[in-house]
Amino acid sequence: MAENHVSTTNACKMCTPMGASLAFRGVKGSMPFIHGSQGCATYMRRYIISHFREPADIASSSLGEKHAVFGGAPNLKKGILNVTEKYNPEMIGIASTCLTETIGDDLKMITTEFLSEFADLDLPHLVTVSTPSYSGTHLNGWKLAVRSMIEKFAGSSPALTADNTINIFPNFLSPADIRLLSGIFREYGLKTMILPNISDTLDSPSWEEYINIPEGGTSVNEIALAHRSGASIEFGYFHKGESAGSYLEENFSVKNYNLLPPVGMRATDALLSAIEEITGLERPQRFVNERGRLIDALVDGHKYINFKKALVYGDEDFVVSMVSFLCETGVKPVIAASGGKADLRKRIEAICEGFCPCPLVLEDSDFDTIEIAAADIKPDLMIGNSKGFKISKKLGIPLIRAGFPIHDRFGGQRIITTGYEGALSLLDLIVNTAITTLQEETRVGYGYM
Amino acid sequence: MTLSILKERKDQVVERINGNETVSCSRESLAGAVSQRACVFCGSRVVLYPIADALHLIHGPIGCAAYTWDIRGALSSGPELHRLSFSTDLRERDIIFGGEKKLEAALDELITRHNPKAAFVYSTCIVGIIGDDLGAVCRKMTELKKIPVIPVQSEGFKGSKREGYFAACKAMFTLVGTGKPENISPVSVNILGDFNLAGEIWIIRDYLKKMGVEVVANITGDGRVDDIRRCHGAALNLVQCSGATLDLAKMMKEKFNIPFLRVSYLGIEDMAESLYIVADHFSHIDKDIEEKTRQLVKTELEQIMPEIKKIREELNGKKAAIYVGGAFKAFSLVKAFRRIGMSVVLVGSQTGTDEDYRELAKITDPGTVIVDDSNPRELSDFIVKKGVDVFVGGVKERPIAYKLGVAFCDHNHERKIALEGFTGMLNFAREIHNSVTSPVWKFHPARLSRVEEKSSEVCCG
Numbered sequence: 030m031a032e033n034h035v036s037t038t039n040a041c042k043m044c045t046p047m048g049a050s051l052a053f054r055g056v057k058g059s060m061p062f063i064h065g066s067q068g069c070a071t072y073m074r075r076y077i078i079s080h081f082r083e084p085a086d087i088a089s090s091s092l093g094e095k096h097a098v099f100g101g102a103p104n105l106k107k108g109i110l111n112v113t114e115k116y117n118p119e120m121i122g123i124a125s126t127c128l129t130e131t132i133g134d135d136l137k138m139i140t141t142e143f144l145s146e147f148a149d150l151d152l153p154h155l156v157t158v159s160t161p162s163y164s165g166t167h168l169n170g171w172k173l174a175v176r177s178m179i180e181k182f183a184g185s186s187p188a189l190t191a192d193n194t195i196n197i198f199p200n201f202l203s204p205a206d207i208r209l210l211s212g213i214f215r216e217y218g219l220k221t222m223i224l225p226n227i228s229d230t231l232d233s234p235s236w237e238e239y240i241n242i243p244e245g246g247t248s249v250n251e252i253a254l255a256h257r258s259g260a261s262i263e264f265g266y267f268h269k270g271e272s273a274g275s276y277l278e279e280n281f282s283v284k285n286y287n288l289l290p291p292v293g294m295r296a297t298d299a300l301l302s303a304i305e306e307i308t309g310l311e312r313p314q315r316f317v318n319e320r321g322r323l324i325d326a327l328v329d330g331h332k333y334i335n336f337k338k339a340l341v342y343g344d345e346d347f348v349v350s351m352v353s354f355l356c357e358t359g360v361k362p363v364i365a366a367s368g369g370k371a372d373l374r375k376r377i378e379a380i381c382e383g384f385c386p387c388p389l390v391l392e393d394s395d396f397d398t399i400e401i402a403a404a405d406i407k408p409d410l411m412i413g414n415s416k417g418f419k420i421s422k423k424l425g426i427p428l429i430r431a432g433f434p435i436h437d438r439f440g441g442q443r444i445i446t447t448g449y450e451g452a453l454s455l456l457d458l459i460v461n462t463a464i465t466t467l468q469e470e471t472r473v474g475y476g477y478m
Numbered sequence: 479m480t481l482s483i484l485k486e487r488k489d490q491v492v493e494r495i496n497g498n499e500t501v502s503c504s505r506e507s508l509a510g511a512v513s514q515r516a517c518v519f520c521g522s523r524v525v526l527y528p529i530a531d532a533l534h535l536i537h538g539p540i541g542c543a544a545y546t547w548d549i550r551g552a553l554s555s556g557p558e559l560h561r562l563s564f565s566t567d568l569r570e571r572d573i574i575f576g577g578e579k580k581l582e583a584a585l586d587e588l589i590t591r592h593n594p595k596a597a598f599v600y601s602t603c604i605v606g607i608i609g610d611d612l613g614a615v616c617r618k619m620t621e622l623k624k625i626p627v628i629p630v631q632s633e634g635f636k637g638s639k640r641e642g643y644f645a646a647c648k649a650m651f652t653l654v655g656t657g658k659p660e661n662i663s664p665v666s667v668n669i670l671g672d673f674n675l676a677g678e679i680w681i682i683r684d685y686l687k688k689m690g691v692e693v694v695a696n697i698t699g700d701g702r703v704d705d706i707r708r709c710h711g712a713a714l715n716l717v718q719c720s721g722a723t724l725d726l727a728k729m730m731k732e733k734f735n736i737p738f739l740r741v742s743y744l745g746i747e748d749m750a751e752s753l754y755i756v757a758d759h760f761s762h763i764d765k766d767i768e769e770k771t772r773q774l775v776k777t778e779l780e781q782i783m784p785e786i787k788k789i790r791e792e793l794n795g796k797k798a799a800i801y802v803g804g805a806f807k808a809f810s811l812v813k814a815f816r817r818i819g820m821s822v823v824l825v826g827s828q829t830g831t832d833e834d835y836r837e838l839a840k841i842t843d844p845g846t847v848i849v850d851d852s853n854p855r856e857l858s859d860f861i862v863k864k865g866v867d868v869f870v871g872g873v874k875e876r877p878i879a880y881k882l883g884v885a886f887c888d889h890n891h892e893r894k895i896a897l898e899g900f901t902g903m904l905n906f907a908r909e910i911h912n913s914v915t916s917p918v919w920k921f922h923p924a925r926l927s928r929v930e931e932k933s934s935e936v937c938c939g
C-alpha cells in the first residue's frame with residue numbers, strides 16, 4: 030500500500046514558516062517576516078490570500094546567492110530596518126526557513142546583535158521562531174510562533190494580582206470561529222487574551238484608505254500580562270516545547286487546560302465545563318438552549334446520516350476534532366488522514382470509544398495515499414479542505430469543505446465549526462449533503478425529503 | 479500627496495513626461511520590501527509545468543511543491559500528469575546526510591508508477607546548499623529508466639523568475655532534436671511561450687489551422703514531450719510574451735537555424751498583427767495565405783466588434799492600472815484598454831527589462847506612472863492618487879484593489895477565462911465591464927470618500 034512511498038504526491042500539509050506567519054498575523058500591529066529567499070514568502074502570500082481574500086503582507090529578507098554563502102544576517106537586519114520604516118509595526122515576527130536554518134543563521138543572535146547596533150532607534154519588538162520545514166508542518170510553525178511570543182512577552186510587565194482574564198490559545202481556526210469563541214467567553218462576562226486573534230486581521234472590513242497593517246489582533250501589552258491570567262485554555266495537540274499554556278503553567282503557575290478544539294457536543298461541553306471549573310460561574314441559559322437545539326437537530330437528522338461513511342483529512346487537530354463530532358452524529362469516520370504527526374491513532378481510538386470502531390488512521394500522509402485508501406473503502410462523504418477536491422471528483426464522493434485552505438469556494442474565512450452553533454451548521458451541511466445524494470440518486474426527484 | 483516609496487527604490491518608479499524616461503530594473507528585490515516577485519524555481523515551474531505527459535518532481539522540502547500544486551489553469555487535451563504535485567519532501571536526516579538517495583528512490587518509484595515520457599527534476603534552494611549532485615542522479619536514472627530525466631537548475635535564491643525561465647529553456651533544449659522531424663509541412667511553426675491557460679493555445683492553433691499553418695509543438699501549453707523532441711523540424715518559431723521561452727528560440731536559432739518572430743495574442747491590434755507577420759513569412763510558399771489571414775481577421779472582428787462597441791460606450795473615460803509579471807504583456811494591455819475607451823494611468827511589471835520600460839514610456843500617455851518590482855503599499859498609493867477604476871493584475875493584487883474599492887481583472891497564470899485571440903479580447907472587455915459596472919462600489923467607503931473629495935474640489939475650485 031502507498032504508505033511506504035518514498036516520495037510525496039499532493040501534500041496534505043503546508044510548510045512551517047507559513048503557519049508561523051499566520052500566527053504572527055493575529056497580533057496587533059504585527060508584521061510577519063520570513064528570513065529566506067523571496068520565493069517562499071511570495072508563494073505563501075498567494076496561498077493565504079486565495080483563502081482569506083485579504084491582503085497578506087509578509088516581508089522577506091530576499092536572500093540571494095551570495096547571502097546563501099556568506100550568511101543572511103546583513104539582509105535580515107536591512108530588512109528589519111526597511112519594514113520598520115515602511116510599516117511602522119509594533120512587532121515583527123521573524124520565522125526562519127529551510128534555507129536559513131541549513132546555512133546556520135541564528136535568528137536570536139542576529140536580532141540581539143541588531144538591537145544593540147541600533148539601540149538609538151525606536152524599534153519594534155522582534156520575535157523570532159525557528160521553523161525549518163523539514164522538521165514539521167504549518168501547524169507546528171503556528172504553535173511554535175505562539176509559544177515564542179509568550180516566552181518573549183509574558184512576565185515582562187510586573188505581575189499585579191491575578192485577574193479573571195483567561196488566556197486562549199485557539200490554534201488554527203477560522204476568523205469566524207475566533208469571533209464565535211470570544212462571544213462564548215463574553216457571554217460568561219469574562220475577559221480573554223486570545224493568541225493569536227486573527228478574527229479581524231484576516232477578515233477585515235473594506236478600507237477607506239490604505240492600511241499598512243490590518244487593524245485588530247491582540248496587543249503586545251495584553252500578551253505581556255498573560256502570566257497573571259486566571260488560567261489558560263489551549264486547543265489541540267502539542268509536541269514538547271510547543272505549548273504556550275504549559276510554559277505559563279510551568280513558569281508562572283497559570284493552570285493550563287489542554288482541550289480538543291471545541292467541535293461537536295462533547296468537545297464544546299468540555300470547554301464550557303472548563304470555563305465553569307475555572308470561574309465557578311453558572312452556565313448561561315443561552316448555551317443550555319443552544320445545546321438543546323443541537324440535540325434536537327441531531328435527532329431530526331439522524332436517519333439521513335447514520336452509518337454514512339466519512340473520510341476526514343487535514344491538519345492533525347482538525348482531523349481529531351472532526352472525527353469526534355462525526356462519531357456523535359452517527360456518521361462513521363472510516364479514514365482519518367493528516368500530513369502532520371500528532372500521535373493520531375491513540376487519540377482517535379480514545380475518541381471513538383463507545384461510538385464507533387476506530388477508522389483507518391493515516392499519519393504523515395499525502396493525498397495520493399488517501400486516494401488509494403478512499404478507492405478501497407469507498408466513503409460516502411469527505412470533510413476537509415479544498416485540496417481533496419481532486420479525489421472527490423475522481424471518486425464521485427461529495428466534499429464538505431472546512432479547514433484550510435479553501436481555494437475553490439467562497440467564504441472559507443467565515444466557516445464556523447466550533448461551539449454548539451458550529452456543530453449545528455456542520456450538521457446542516459452533512460445532512461443536506463446526504464439528502465442531495467438521495468435526491469439525485471432517485472429518478473423521481475422527491476420534492477419532500 | 480507624498481508617496482511611500484522606499485528610498486532605495488526611488489529610481490524604480492517614474493512618471494512619464496516626454497516618453498524618454500528609464501526605469502531602473504533587473505535588481506534583486508530589496509530586503510524587507512514585500513515584493514510581489516517569486517523565485518527562480520517559480521520561473522522554471524511556470525514554463526515547464528504545462529508539459530502534460532512529463533513527470534515534474536520537485537526536489538526539496540514540502541512547501542515549494544505544496545504551494546505550486548495545480549495552481550495554474552494550464553489545460554491539457556490528453557494526459558494530466560502535470561496536475562499532480564511530486565516532492566521528495568526532504569526531512570532533517572536528508573538535509574544532514576544528503577538527499578541524493580531519496581531522490582533516486584523517488585524517481586524510481588514515480589517513473590514506474592506513472593510511466594511518463596520524460597521527467598523534470600527541479601532543484602530548490604536547499605538542494606543548492608546541501609550540494610546534491612542532481613546531474614549525476616538524473617544521468618543514472620535516464621539510463622536505468624530509459625526515459626530522459628532532466629535536471630532543472632532552479633535553486634530559488636539564484637535570481638528571479640527570469641533566471642528560472644532560462645533554466646527551463648536549457649532543460650527543454652536537451653530534448654529538442656532527439657526526435658524524428660518527418661512529415662512536417664514547410665509551412666509550420668512551434669508556438670512558444672503560451673501556456674494554454676483557459677484553453678488559449680487552442681484558439682491560436684485554430685487560427686493557424688485556418689491559415690494553413692501546421693503547428694509542430696506547443697511550447698509548452700498542452701505540451702507533449704515527443705512533440706518537443708521533433709520540434710526542430712518546424713520552419714518558424716513564434717515566441718509570445720516576455721521572453722519566458724525566448725532563450726529557447728535563440729538556442730534553436732543557433733543550433734538548428736530556425737528563425738523566430740515575437741508575437742502577442744492579446745488585444746485586437748497585436749493579435750491581427752501577429753497573424754499577418756506569420757502570413758508574410760510564409761507568403762513565398764503559400765500565395766493564398768495572406769488572403770486567408772485577412773478573411774480570418776475580418777470574420778473574427780465582425781463577430782466581436784458590435785459587443786465591444788457597446789461595452790466601450792459604457793467604459794469610455796475610465797482609468798486602468800496594470801501590474802503584471804512581464805512587461806511584454808503590458809504593451810498589449812495598454813492598447814487593449816484604448817480599444818475599450820479607457821486610459822492606463824499606472825503600469826508596471828515584476829521582471830521588465832530596461833528595453834521594456836523604454837517601450838512602455840513611449841506608448842503610454844503623459845502622466846502615466848511606470849514601476850518595476852513594486853509592492854502592495856506603493857501600488858495602493860498610486861491607485862488612490864490616480865483615481866483608478868480597474869486594476870489588472872494577479873491574485874496577490876486582487877485584495878488590495880478590492881479593499882480600496884477598485885474593480886479587478888485577473889490577468890495572471892491563474893486566470894480561468896481565455897483572454898487571448900479575438901475571442902479573448904471580447905472576454906477581456908466583458909471582464910472589465912463586469913467588474914467596473916457592479917453596483918457594489920456604490921457602498922464602498924473608499925469610493926464614497928473619493929466622490930466627496932471630488933465634489934469638494936469642485937465647490938472650492
Ligand code: SF4
Pocket residue numbers: 066067068069070072128517518519520538541542601602603604632633634635
Ligand atoms: S525554497 Fe527556494 S525554491 Fe523553494 S519556494 Fe523558496 S525561494 Fe523558491
Ligand code: SF4
Pocket residue numbers: 044045046065068069072125126127128161162538539540541542543602603604
Ligand atoms: S524552502 Fe522551506 S520554507 Fe521555503 S517554501 Fe520550501 S518548504 Fe517552505
